Amino acid sequence: MPKEGITPRAQDYSQWYLDIVSEAELADYSPVRGCMVIKPHGYAIWEHIQAGLDQRIKATGHVNAYFPLFIPMSFLMKEAEHVEGFAPEVAVVTRGGGEELAEPLVVRPTSEAIIGSMYAKWIRSWRDLPVLINQWANVVRWEMRTRPFLRTTEFLWQEGHTAHATEEEAEAETLKILHEVYADFVEREMALPVLRGRKTEKEKFAGALRTYAIEAMMQDGRALQAGTSHNLGQNFARAFDITYQTPDNRQEYAWTTSWGVSTRLVGALIMAHSDDEGLVVPPRLAPVQVVVVPIYKRDEERSLVMQTIDRLQQEWGGRFRLKVDDRDHLTPGFKFNEWELKGVPVRVEIGPRDVEKGMAAVARRDVPGKQGKAFVEQAGLGDYIAGLLNDIQRELFDRARRFQKERTLEVRTYDELKEAVETGFARAYWAGTTEDERRIQDETRATIRVIPFDQPETAGRCVYTGKETTQQAIFARAY
């Protein structure tokens, strides 16, 4: 039974996505093109994403700081590839205080430039290293085509920026973030399985030595980059003159990294788990994990039902993020639909019959309709719900992993590749050039998402050039 106001996925996936965003009250369009207002429910999900990431970022030894929104234009121009990559999409401030500025200020599209310039100031000796700083910030990129959460002119993110004494340390940092912070968070909290690997030259960050990424599969088989971690080598250290003195008294350039994930993760969450009934949020991320809907007709029924709910709530203590929907002017049916739309993992219904029998109706969001509804004794209900939340978390992950597996095809020929990317990912031997990659994109709209870390033992022939190689790549159309 599809919800009012939601276009079924099968009919128009893209419209379905936009419907979920507005019907679940995650975001609204703002008066400024490409900018969105993140509404309380959408922001609450983002806050849980922030909390989970922040905790992991700190657990791996990083600290938070804040750098300014404005960057002198000249700073952005210091790293050649960086300029080329970002110049076309920056917003520039040319006036302030009613006067023309001596030097235009760029609204940060990312903060390598401003942070690099500060690191040059702060780092003197090998004893100052490593510097491990993260910031939570907004950035602006003047994109041509925008979609809520997936690509907006202004977006929220975290960006980590570190400086190290050696290449090995920088490389280890880059990979640690990818595995222990990003992949771990996205898989465990967001219940979203990811592919981990390296980006090709064509796809890497402007100015980086190497870019690593995690990629997730959406329900239409397209890929979404869920996080990136860059080993910047000494490129930015050279551009911003970040040097340190070694124990044996030499001046060396530092090795830097940067890494980020954004509000785009909210988009990933929607497209990975939700259905035609609305949003589905994994329990560990859900702002409200359990909603209780009281059912009653007369006043005395109402007070009996509410007494039971109060008692249960006390028994559970602060065990769940719980909401009792005691709005009086809405019918239970309306509330059921609304909370399904908003993706609350578990709904408990308590009415006069349940009060009498010591029971409750419990519905799980990941199994829509009657099949997901069970009648459970009030005694032990808290444990039942705790177990159910775990089940839902696991089931969402397993479902997404199964889907990703089924839709990832090993292909040998270019024709097979073309067909595979129509519905999902294609895994193929790859020994082509950046030019070859570009041609494949023109012809199939698919790009290499990652060169995965897990590679085959045996050699094969490149899907495009026919050259023998041991390297495989994942091709897909991407958001």
Place this chain on the structure above:
RNA sequence: CGGGGUGUAGCGCAGUUGGUAGCGCACAGCGUUUGGGACGCUGGGGUCGUGGGUUCGAGUCCCUCCACCCCGACCA
């Protein structure tokens, strides 16, 4: 930046040969309701995206501009 589309009440839309703006939902009040999106009655709410033109008269015809949405190329 190319292609397509849409601008009329908060939202979704209708508006006939040009004649002075309406429907559904939402909202407010009252009453009855409440186990899967309740019902009745009453009520409030509009410089019809902007600027110009044609006309006695424009939501409607003509021109200009603007905004937003969708599809592509660029990107987290």
